[in-house]
Amino acid sequence: MCDGGNQGKKPAFKTQFKKQQFCRNWLHTGIQMQAKITVTETWLRKHRHLYDGATRHPFIRSIRDGNIDISAFKTWLGQDYIFVRAFVPFVASVLTKAYKGSDDGNGDVEVILGGVAALHDEISWFKKEAFKWGVQLSSIVPQKANQEYCRFLESLISPEVEYTVAAVAFWAIETIYQESFAHCLEDDSKTPPELKETCQRWGNESFGEYCNSLRNIVDRQLEKASDDVITKAEATLLRVLEHEVDFWNMSHRRT
């Protein structure tokens, strides 16, 4: 039998999924899948390695382990301020596409508007934090990886980029930060107290719920998308992951 000694009880979802791969007749045993596998779930499994590279980067690990080089943190802070400023018009474009592109019975516009509001708060926070660390925001020059990431965001603003594709980028960008910084707040982490507030900004639970709402929006869109749009959206996800890794690298290596 395929129930692994579970004596007829339904195995946990993850176990069930594995069983599906190993037991040819599993689907005929009468056990039903408990949840549908979404497109984002499929992608995250397929690109796990790259995803983990973005969410468990040495820069994040060094915060979590408490041995972060503070000058690397300051580099990140200044560069991320520039990124966030460029992120605002991108998010506004996603909002516009949500408004135009769907009947929005699902409240996409409100979720994205919440993101815009959070960015307003984030910009004030960057200014306050920069002052605290003695980082002069007015004299920050965007580094190459940052410039390239901002240029990529700009390319996604184009009306030719579908709402679904832009929403995938938006979800991935927010989620990578959420997962990365939440990792630094886990019980066994040794994050320095003076960096906890930074980690809380993105690692907190309500930011996590917001990321889940974005993921639901994306999965709903992908359900009804054409193959062509799905292909473009997956490629966009990969590019976000690569840009995020490059962004962390830039701060970490200070090159």
Ligand SMILES: Cc1ncc(CO)c(N)n1
């Ligand atoms: C580079 C980068 N990615 C994602 C976020 C999340 O808003 C951010 N602030 N910066």
